Amino acid sequence: MNKAELINVVAEKVGVTKKQAEDMIECLVATITGELTNGGDVTIAGFGQFLAKKRAGRMGVNPQNPTQKIQIPSVTVPKFKAGKGLKDALKAAHAAAPAPAPTM
Secondary structure, three states: OOHHHHHHHHHHHHOOOHHHHHHHHHHHHHHHHHHHHOOOOEEEOOOEEEEEEEEOOEEEEEOOEEEEEEEEOOEEEEEEEEOHHHHHHHHHHHHHOOOOOOOO
């Protein structure tokens, strides 16, 4: 599902125009991005938690010259931890799906 499809689904389910749904989605993304940029996190109960984690610097190998070592600097990256409700929904969907037939 891409952004346009998500906007259509939200507009249909909530009963608002596509423009209003687009504004809602953009507001959600901007709010989460802003909070992570400021060092906070965003938790949506039953869905999950968005975090900003610092990945430590390390030594790596130059892909253009494998004999050369390069220093990879530390960087802050976004992380998502799925909540119990999301995990349970995926487990239930997986359990309900028929198992593939064995091939011989």
